[in-house]
Amino acid sequence: MSKTVPILIASIVGFIMIVANFSPPLLPVRQIAEDWFTIVATIAMMLGGANLCLHHLKKISDREAGWGFSTVTLLSFFITIAVGLLKVGAVPESEQQLKFAWSGPFQQEGSGFWWIYQYLFSPIVSTMFALLAFYVASAAFRAFRAKNVEAILLLLTALIVLVGQTRDREITSLFLPPPVEGALPYFPIADLTEFIRKTFVTAGQRAIMIGIALGVVATSLRILLGLDRSYLGGDE
Amino acid sequence: MTSPLLNKLNGLDRRWIFLGMALAVLSPILLQIGSDETPSPPTIKLFDQIERLPEGSRILMAMDFDPTSAAELYPMALGFTRHCCLRHHKLYFVTIWPTGKPMIESTIKAVVQADFGSGDRQYVYGVDYMNLGYLAGDAVAISQMSSDIRKARPQDARGTSLDELSIMSGVPSVKEMDLIVNVSAGFPGGKEWVQYAATPQKIPIAIGCTGVQSTQLFPYYPDQLLGLVTGIRGAIEYETMLAAKYPNPYANRNKRPAFLRGGAQRWAHRLMIGLIVLGNGIHLANRYRRTPRR
Known part of the structure; x- marks a missing residue:
């Protein structure tokens, strides 16, 4: 049963998507399937987050090689989530939003999340990519x-x-x-x-x-x- | 037979190569040495299409990149947006990359608000341009936009209902767009826009992509892709055409970020070629030295 139901769901939705692609009257059914995909993908993202935590917590508890990096990963993960969810530094943008707590957008310029993106995420990923030039040059010479x-x-x-x-x-x-x-x-x-x-x-x-x-x-x-x-x- | 120079080169510390690369990249940036380009046909075709479209045409600007590839793609995004604003087209910004929204905001701030935010023909939010923000779902998000934008996202990035924005009246789906301009750094990106929106809905599409991605996208050109702008070279080509058509102020170096980055790329490539030649010279010399003589 635990295998049959997922297989049935996958088959039915898959065939609907194929048939709907060639049959315009079935467009609303396809749209429902697409909505569900987004919902399921969001849940999968949460599962991914939980899996990341479990994986790194195990590494830390077992004191595996590089467990310190796992600590940094988990700390960064939780700090970013907390800053985003609590909308640290975000302010309401309109009079209507003033009525509601935490009403400013979490990515608002000047907010904590924006700061993390601009001054941590952006320089880190740019640097990682830029380092390629050095390693490629070294590899070009040696290999x-x-x-x-x-x-x-x-x-x-x-x-x-x-x-x-x-x-x-x-x-x-x-x-x-x-x-x-x-x-x-x-x-x-x-x-x-x-x-x-x-x-x-x-x-x-x-x-x-x-x-x-x-x-x-x-x-x-x-x-x-x-x-x-x-x-x-x-x-x- | 021994050669002290060959022995030295054989044991060359790679930190010297790193230093060489740092100098090759830094010097042109610090000395403001740029590099110009002769426009290639795939770039010319996109430029001509934006020129040819009547004023007020609807253009979807899909910015699917993040800071990782911003060095290569951000100048391109600026160039495309500038050109569209100069022709006074209506712009619809969107991204299917979770980290892409700040790239849109940065582009809007640097071009739409800074250069076209005042004057007689100023760009007004909700009338001349709008930002849909991030759409989750990768290829499915594109498919949803193709059938119904409001189903994919009922509000813009600011939380305003799409029905309250005059720019959105008469735009139920992506089908109403006159052109899709996608700045793509990988998956999901250019390929997905071609497969799920442009080709099924018969919407003209042009893509600006990273150099490494170009090999994956060239098979779509010229049948399914109207134009293809690749890497910093493509961005320089676009800036060159923009500078030729609108010299004031776009011939100015300050308005040509790709031109300035092109200098660094040119010198880095020269160093790489030099290193490959030197490495192979050492390899051949070592083989010659090891060959037994009679």
């Missing part, structure tokens, strides 16, 4: 070596694309004007970059996308027909 034919091809392609991404490609293309769209590329690197993108990259990407789409169709059908039950968890 990007022409050891065999495949590596040489990869190396040459990377060099062409790197040059092509900045205006330096005009130096390598002898300042020749770019060709019109659809014309065959000639030697300069600016056009080789475009040639690589339009032919090899796009063709490869399309092949991947079509492959994924076919895989998704097959997997979805297996789920809708109840043949694949792995999404329910457990051993199935």
